[in-house]
Amino acid sequence: MLLAFSISPQTSNQPDGSVSQAVAAAVRVVRESGLPNETTSMFTTVEGEWEEVMAVVKRCVDAVAERTPRISLVMKADIRPGHTGQLTAKVERIEKILDS
Template sequence: MLVAFSVSPLGGESDSVGEAVAEAVRVVRESGLPNETTAMFTTVEGEDWDEVMAVVKRAVQAVQARAPRVSLVLKADIRPGHTGQLRAKVDRVERYLSGPTEY
């Protein structure tokens, strides 16, 4: 299961969200689950809902500790029996890009 999510503080005194977002990313990295952070989302991969959503919940709580309000955007790819998709999905696209231009 892949879950891409973005968690951000709302309200408070600063326009900068970087410090609070860093705390959420720290939670994800400390989870030990495969993950990747980009400019817009953090993607985490796990075996099932409980495992992945527990990490998302802790990440939200980390941001919530710093802000009066929190925004969460989440997208999930639920495909039982498939692991290693965090990298494999990108690798498949890269193969198409490097191959012949006709499909």
């Protein structure tokens, strides 16, 4: 499964309103999970089995919750049993079509 998610505090104690520290804590959890992942400006995508992906998301929520009492979490999943390596393969298929 691929799961794209965005997690962010609803409040910030930073003078400029930045949520970067809390978001970085969540990204650190994802990277330390060992699962294939990619972070962009809007979402982090992680690939793995349902149980392991959802466990990572839970740990991310816990990491952000250490910094704020209110969290926003948005998730979008591509659940396709028996397929792995889709984090890059899906994009490679599109690029191949664009290059032809």
